[in-house]
Amino acid sequence: MIERSAKSAVKEWLSNGKDAFLLTGARQIGKTYLIRQCLKENEYPYLELNFIEQPELIEIFSGAKNAKELLMRLSLVAGKTLEKGKTIIFLDEIQEFKDIVTRIKFLVEEGSFRYIMSGSLLGVELNDLRSAPVGYMRIYDMYPLGFKEFARAVGVGTDILELLENNFKNRIPIDDYVHTKMLDVFYLYLIIGGMPEAVDTYVKTNDLAKVAQVHEKIIRLYKKDFSKYEVRYKLKLREIYDAMPGQLDQKNKRFQLNSIEKGISYDRVANDFLWLKDAGVVIPVYNVSEPKLPLVINENRNLFKLFFSDVGLLTSCYSNQVKISILNKDRSINNGALFENVVAQELLTKGHREYYFNSKKQGELDFVVELDGKAVPLEIKSGKDYKRHSALNNVLKNADYNISEAYIFSEGNIEVNDKRVYMPIYMIMFLDNTKLDNTIYRLDIAGLGSLGSGL
Incomplete structure (x- = not known):
């Protein structure tokens, strides 16, 4: 089995990530396989949806007006019970449905499930994939094996x-x-x-x-x-x-x-x-x-x-x-x-x-x-x-x-x-940069506080 360095980032998110996670990179570098592997190894219940293999999903989800309606449609598509607080939703090939990224904020805030995504960097699509609200999605770039x-x-x-x-x-x-x-x-x-x-x-x-x-x-x-x-x-x-x-x-x-x-x-x-x-x-x-x-x-x-x-x-x-x-x-x-x-x-x-x-x-x-x-x-x-x-x-x-x-x-x-x-x-x-052990910097502004009322 080929071990990838990106695996640690996915596993770290699975352990404590509250935001959404996007694994992105070129076609054919193993993104989908890696996410499946991590989910199975850690025995997380998950639902996998692929927007290339299931193009009808785009029309189904794009009609949802809010997070509640989107989740209702998600449950219907799943065909099985989704356990709130446990099931992880894996959305694959999301470059085919970029609008899902703009909705991530609302899905994360709603809080019923966690969301991990995979997307190929298809040129002009990339800018839209990276435009998700700050704080609601972390992005990890994956590459071919070093x-x-x-x-x-x-x-x-x-x-x-x-x-x-x-x-x-x-x-x-x-x-x-x-x-x-x-x-x-x-x-x-x-x-x-x-x-x-x-x-x-x-x-x-x-x-x-x-x-x-x-x-x-x-x-x-x-x-x-x-x-x-x-x-x-x-x-x-x-x-x-x-x-x-x-x-x-x-x-x-x-x-x-x-x-x-x-x-x-x-x-x-x-x-x-x-x-x-x-x-x-x-x-x-x-x-x-x-x-x-x-x-x-x-x-x-x-x-x-x-x-x-x-x-x-x-x-x-x-x-x-x-x-x-x-x-x-x-x-x-x-x-x-x-x-x-x-x-x-x-x-x-x-x-x-x-x-x-x-x-x-x-x-x-x-x-x-x-x-x-x-x-x-x-x-x-x-x-x-x-x-x-x-x-x-x-x-x-x-x-x-x-x-x-x-x-x-x-x-x-x-x-x-x-x-x-x-x-x-x-x-x-x-050939790596040395990791800094201490990045804390405290500004010393002694003497620059209020001049008081004596002047």
């Missing part, structure tokens, strides 16, 4: 992962045997990726051809979604998506608008890119004019790299022979795009706002993030010459940037050289 989840799924022990995390934190080189095996797991992740059905298929069969069939099915499903919106909103979603593998294979991975239409301006297609981002299908990494805090002030949204939401969907565009060559670590294959795609995924799931920096004078940094209150460059190297990084050297020498540390992720082992911290590529799974 590398740590994948490693667990294929059999890497928790004790090994804890050992690796300790090495990461204390910057202790990893045992050579463990290091080699973890690189094998990482290269397998490049092919399988983190879509739950693909991972489950591999775990059960070890058959890469069957995994490829899963990837093809998911991409067909995505493109079917694209077609619904391309016609309605005159978007170029398919053209952008199909152009991405070629764009990422270039030395300069910045997305070139000319690849979809010559002479086109960003303003004309900005909504297309936003749709794909909001749908959880792509990950944009925007340019910053300087690698200095706050990074968001230096952001340039007209320049960006565009990564796949899952590295397995990227490699599904490759031939089977190329996939085997990747697994065999064939040096003739350039894995730079795949390595960077994994890093983009990991940074997103950990809540980092990710950027890249490019300067004609200094060169390009693959990623720049804010880590523990500092701007930190990340260089991603897939070859043996991972200690050659002229752009990073230039940036570290620039006193204006005041960069105290940079990470280089590669196939090499852990090593520290002045401001340069070399880490194995799989260690990206541990």
